[in-house]
Amino acid sequence: MPVRNPQTFQKENSALSFSPPTAGSDWRQAEIVDEVILGHLRPEGPGAHGGRVEGSVCMAKEVQSRRFEDHDDDVVIVAAYRTPLCKAKRGGFKDTPAEDMLAPVLRAVVESTGINPAEIGDIVIGSVLAPGAQRATECRMASFFAGIPETVPLRTVNRQCSSGLQAIADVAAAIKSGYYEIGIGGGVESMTKDAMAFDGDVNPKIQTCQQAADCLLPMGVTSENVAARFKVTREEQDKAALVSHQRAAAATAEGRFKDEIIPVQTKIVDPKTGEEKPVVISVDDGIRPNATLGDLAKLKAVFKKDGSTTAGNSSQVTDGAAAVLLMKRGIAAKRGLPILGVFRSFVAVGVDPAIMGVGPAVAIPAAVKQAGLELSDIDLYEVNEAFGSQFVYCAKVLDLDMEKVNVNGGAMAIGHPLGTTGARATATLLHEMKRRGKDCRYGVVSMCIGTGMGAAAVFERGSSVDQYAYARPISQHNYLSRDAK
Incomplete structure (x- = not known):
């Protein structure tokens, strides 16, 4: 020229x-x-x-979203597994200690990848309800049950409903910072054993601070607050619950959970005779394949007279565990490990405790922006269905395509073991993205958090990404030359 x-x-x-x-x-x-x-x-x-x-x-902004380059120091996920999720107090894990749920998934992420467990830099496990020291001890015991040597440290983390996702984010941050190269993030919760209750006396100073007082609101009351403030109807909530059960039932029937679920050998105790029966739990047991809108409409509101939050359009109280193995991309490449996903961003935000369920509506855009993307770039979502009210509201306010959200059902059907949910949703998301292949590049996991917060993380699909398959349609041509026709 x-x-x-x-x-x-x-x-x-x-x-x-x-x-x-x-x-x-x-x-x-x-x-x-x-x-x-x-x-x-x-x-x-x-x-x-x-x-x-x-x-x-x-x-001229013809391409709307950033595309990442692969780097050896990317934090990637090479394995993600969960136990089945079972109804608390009456499901498959009602007689199973927390450590006996956690150990199988810890063992699975190690054995499936063939790594030397002594190379693990840290294990971080999310959990909410058990006393901190006790659950930390149980998780350490689980690591020994899983065959992980004494040289590998472990800690627990509690950010309420996002604890499992926070554990993954903590491990990713530590790997990114160079503290170690391989780590496990996960979660475990026995809602059979540990009740959702405030232990001890309440500080009388809450009378001088409304938001502090609102931190103690029952979660169902916050659901009613969301429904009332944002005009989410009972019918909308029940329909969301029905779709959740239908999708989860279809996913189970079609075997879509088989790659993420680790069957657990345990026992069921007859409450009348005390007789122990050995069993293998391999399927989520809270899903109702035959649920109907009519059945859901008959259920009474639980938290407020003339309210709209019922047992049917709320998340189930559940037992279960999940674990995710993370490492640097360079390490995975050297070992020939297939990459399930790439950790791209994580955000935790604060919202009004009285309407804590709106957390994902704030956290999702923040996490997507942090990743350098737009909401239109996200191909798949796992948004925790703590309550039908907040789930419907968040999807509406973000204008999400519901064909991309909880495609295999959510917590209203599968369950919500508090500390496990973030890790469970990550496993579900990444395995579904793998199944969908080149048409599914970016995914989001998000949830609301008790006391008024929200969290979200962005993942990119792993191995064999077609670099040219993700160009978005150009809605408007902004020519660089005035001679273009």
Whole structure:
């Protein structure tokens, strides 16, 4: 391309603030300007780093979302498993200690990948209801039951309903920071054993601070607050619950959970005779395949007279565990491990405790923005269905395509073991993204959090991503040349 007269170029393109060359510069500045423009037009230029399309001003925003390059220090997930989720006090795990639920999934992520467990830098487990010291001890016991050596440390984390996701985020952050290269994040909860109750006396100072007082509201009351404030009807909540059961039942019948569920050998104790029966639990037992809208409509409101929150349109009280194995991409590549997903972002936000269920509506956009993406880039969502009211509201306010949300059912059908849910949803999301293949690149896990918070994380599908399969339709052409037709 011939070098143009820089003074003429400056006059025609004053916004570039080009300064005329001084003697001896050989018009080098003009060449630089030409090179910058050409760079944006070349396939290998800044508009397409390494073949990955990225949005830029010079591309007139024709490509709406950022595309990541692969780096050896990316934090990736190479295994993600969960136990079946079972109804608390009357389901398959009613007589199973927490450590006996956690140990099988810890063992699974190690054995399925063939890593030396001594290489694990840390294990972080989310849990909510059990006393902190006791649950930390039980989780440490579980690691020994799983065959993990004494040299591997473990800790627990409690961010209420997002504890499992927070555990994964903590491990990802530690790997990214260089503290270690391989770690496990997960969650466990026995809602049979540990009750949802505030233990001890309430601080009388809450009378002087409404938001502090609202931290003690029963979660069902916050659901009623969301329904009333944002006009979410009983019918909308019941319909969401019905869809959850229908999708979960279909996923179970079609074997869509088989790659994420680890069967657990345990026992069932007859409450009348005390007789122990050995069993293998391999299927979620809270799903109601035959649920109908009529059946759901007959249920009475639980938390408020003339309210709309029922046992049918709320998450189930559940037992279960899940675990995720994370490491640097370079480590996975050297070992030939298939990458299930890439950890791209995590955000926790605060909201009004009285309407804590709105958390995902705030957290999801923040996490997506942190990842350099737009909501339109997300192909799949796992949004925890703590209550039908808050789930419906969040989906509405974010204008989510419900064909992308909880495609295999959610907590109203499968259950919500508090500390486990984030890790369970991550396993479900990543295995579904793998099944969908090249048409599913980005996924989000999100949930509301008691006392008024929300959390969300963005994951990118792992191995064999087609770099050119994700170009979004161009809704408006912004030509770079006035001669274009």
